[in-house]
Amino acid sequence: METDGITTPFGRRAMTLGMLASQAIAKTVSPEASVDKWKLYRWLCEARPKLGISDRSLSVLNALMSFYPKTDLVGSEGLVVFPSNAQLSLRTHGMAETTLRRHLAALVEAGLLTRRDSPNGKRYVRRDQQGTIGEAFGFSLAPLLARAGEIETLAAEVSAERILLQRLRERVTLVRRDIVKLVETALEDGLAGDWLGFEAEYRRLAQSLPRVATPEILSPILTALETLRADILKCLDQQIILKNTDGNAGQTERHKQNSKPDSTSDFEPCFEKKPGGDGETPPRPAAGWGTSPVPEGEPLKTGARMQAVRRNHGHLSAGADPHKPYPLPLVLQACPEIVPFGPGGRISSWRDFMTAAVVVRSMLAVSPSAYEEACAALGPENAATVIACILERAGHINSAGGYLRDLTRRAERGEFSLGPMLMALARANGAPAKRAG
Structure with a gap:
């Protein structure tokens, strides 16, 4: 013994x-x-x-x-x-x-x-x-x-913490997947909303996730992610409701009239009046900045004007997608000023590029509504490219928001093509530019 x-x-x-x-x-x-x-x-x-x-x-x-x-x-x-x-x-x-x-x-x-x-x-x-x-x-x-009883209690506590951490990680993974899929769907379908802002907030929360996590660290991050998902779902629900209440072929839409068709949003600075002018006139794009040569004489109809634009620029063939973005390397060659605004000071994908465009849009005092209209008319990638082009020529543009609205209206009428704008900037920056396929 x-x-x-x-x-x-x-x-x-x-x-x-x-x-x-x-x-x-x-x-x-x-x-x-x-x-x-x-x-x-x-x-x-x-x-x-x-x-x-x-x-x-x-x-x-x-x-x-x-x-x-x-x-x-x-x-x-x-x-x-x-x-x-x-x-x-x-x-x-x-x-x-x-x-x-x-x-x-x-x-x-x-x-x-x-x-x-x-x-x-x-x-x-x-x-x-x-x-x-x-x-x-x-x-x-x-x-x-x-100490057998004490050791058993400690083992039960560690096991409960491990299960809690596993469930928190699963919930974080599910919420992250939901956010990414919902934002991608909204961007692809061209729904109105600050989707790039949502994506930027998601990136910030995702980057705060540590490699070795604890329940105390994950719980507040999960709460923030769930709040972001709820905001995204709320915005999507509003879009779906608006689409459902838009009416069908058997319904009569209410008449919408704008009493000031030439006015710009209150969020952007107004254009300066020029001497001798009758009113406020938005700046016209410079040569090579998306203007379309139209034959002099009688004004063309909308369909004929669009065909003339496509024929003159040669960038949109019959049946081509007008929202198809230009190659990202070409855009970055023509617009290098936007690169520092990307996540981590660099841009490696269209998602990074559009995130940087949201930052630049706010910096240029372009209203969210003007940017959403540009996304609807040009496509999200091309709208972000226009923001990058405006940043390159910011010193020559009095009102970035008004200029963007003017380009959007021209794009809706088929009078604006992004190609000449990119080519002009690429030549100005000394880089040869060619559009791929």
């Missing part, structure tokens, strides 16, 4: 209050107490983060427990194991002796083992004539049995 007194470590190892407390706890084990040692080991593996021990230390503890002959640790029996370092190294798959000593010291420091050192520091056992163990010197597993 084990000695009842407190034992001190052999050699230069100093006695600590932690060792003294572990031995005192071990003496409080009830003789009727018992626990399955392998079930206890699984609890230890689960509670390892809260116990402050490494996985290598648990491997050494597993080897020590394997030297105890019975499956259950019982308080009425001797719980001292006494393997040599050579035997212990074999059961830890060849762990070096110095490493063994370090992990054994860590287990003692953590209060999971106590030392029962002999007078010469060796580990051995004394038996009587019947072979019964009288006194053993080695490592006592009694602290494990004494």
